[in-house]
Amino acid sequence: MERTELVELLSPEGLRLLDSLPAYGTIDVVRAVSELRKAGHAAGLVAAALSQSRLRAKAAPKFDEFASRMLFTEAGLEQATRLRVAALHAGRFAGLRTDTDRPVRIVDLGCGIGGDAMAMAAIDLDVTAVDADEVTASVASYNLAPFPRASVVHSPAEDVNLDDFDAAWLDPARRTSGHNNTSRITRPEDYSPSLDWAFGLAQRMPVGVKLGPGHDRDLIPADAEAQWVSVDGQLVEMGLWFGALAREGIRRSALLLTATGAVEMTAEGDSDDAPVGELGSYVYEPDGAIIRARLIGDLARTLGAEMLSEGIAYLTAPTLVQTPFASAFRVLEVLPVDEKKLRLALQERRIGTLEIKKRGVDVDPAALRSRLKLKGPESATLILTRAAGHRVALLVERVR
Structure with a gap:
């Protein structure tokens, strides 16, 4: 626009x-x-x-019924926080306290179309939303108009006087400037504002920073709580929380939001992987938030499971334990890895529809599916991976 x-x-x-x-x-x-x-x-x-x-x-998938009363830019919608996740962000700020009876004053630096600021204002937090782009700031003003305790400022984040605020939320722009056809920025120093500036601000006040879920873990400050968030199985963000916004004793968190509620696994740091074990009757694929938070070892120990192979995010166990933190698959057969023999094995089983999952092997599932020339009325799932370092092809069925 x-x-x-x-x-x-x-x-x-x-x-x-x-x-x-x-x-x-x-x-x-x-x-x-x-x-x-x-x-x-x-x-x-x-x-x-x-x-x-x-x-x-x-x-609509991000903002539910509120979408029909909002304005958007293409780029702003792309980077906007889902309303359900924004509500969790706002909840962190709601727990802050000041030395006086006045409400906590929050500045949302890089507010985009105003999704996070809306969630904060909806629970009666005082929020000032700031964006460097004139059109985006105007769109945020429209979206925040129903909230009397929200205001919008058109300004670069670095130019805002922060003395009047108690805490800050930052969603640094990770795409090139503009409102349509933008491209992703990969270098943190090119974000707007830069991560160095954001992390410097965290030394002055409580700060939350939203980043992409694949952000380089080596760049996570030691004093930050890092939380990866998954919504209905889709990994959507990593949040870094500093000062009073970070929870005591927690430096790694995997938060899963599903249709039935929210579940979380936390730890003081990265967990040690479980040992590699024999292929059991079940294989578990951890949720992406568990994988990125490096809590696979902790999950394995709760399931009585072991690693299927070193460095690969599949677990295996002889018995089934229901968990919201991983998808479970019952192992039906170990099939040949050789492509020609695999094709014959699938033809014998009359499998015409095949879901292919892979980790630790260089395979293009779409290209392989085409080469297998599948025919038949049956459906199946194939896991291509390594077990104890060796390539395996596992015919499995998903445990619902």
Whole structure:
């Protein structure tokens, strides 16, 4: 979204038009454009309204019913925190206390479209949202308008006077500038603001920092609590918490959010891996948050399991223990690793639909599936990995 589009959209006519549109997935866009133009709406306004309608539909998984009352940029939505996760961020700040009776004052530096600030304001925290991009700050202002204790400032994070705030939340921009077709930034020193600046701020006040889940673990400060968050099996972020926002005695955390609730595994640091054992009747695939937090060894010990092979994130055990922290698979057969023999084995079992999972082996599952020339009515799951250092092909069934 460009500035001129935003100005048009934020007019009374633009907002009425946007709110009058039916759900994006239910309309014929070409026909809608034609009808709206015939009704007298300017071409730019029609394009902006339909674009926002599309983004609102795309935002629904992150913002639920709130998406239908928000504005977005393409890049802002891409990096926005899911509302459910943002509520957990806000909960950390809600636990802070000041020396007076006044509410805790939080500054959200790099607020984007305002998702985290919305969650904070919704629980009556005083929050000032800051963004260096004019259009993004304007979008955040619109989204935060219903919350009287939230305000928005258009400014680089580094230029904000932080003396009036008790704590800070940072979601450094990890994409190139702009609102559409941006690309990912890989070097932390190029983030906006940079990580060195963010970590320096953490020496002055309680700070939370949102980063990508694949962020280099060697760059995690020793005094930070690092929490990896998984939503319905998808690893979505790593949060770093400093000062009073970090929990005592916890430096590694894996938090899993599912349809049935939240579960967490914590530790004072990386856990030691379990020993390598014999292939048992069950194989476990830990959730991505467990893997990134390096809590695989702790998980193994809770399951009575061992590593399937050194350095590979599969566990094995002779018996089944239900856990929310890993997917469990019952081992049906050990099949040949040789591709020709594997193809024959699958044909004999009339397997036409095959899920291929792999760790520790150089295999392209899509290309292999094509070469196997699968036919038949049966479905199966194949795990390609290593057991005690040797390649194995395991025919398994997922334990529901």
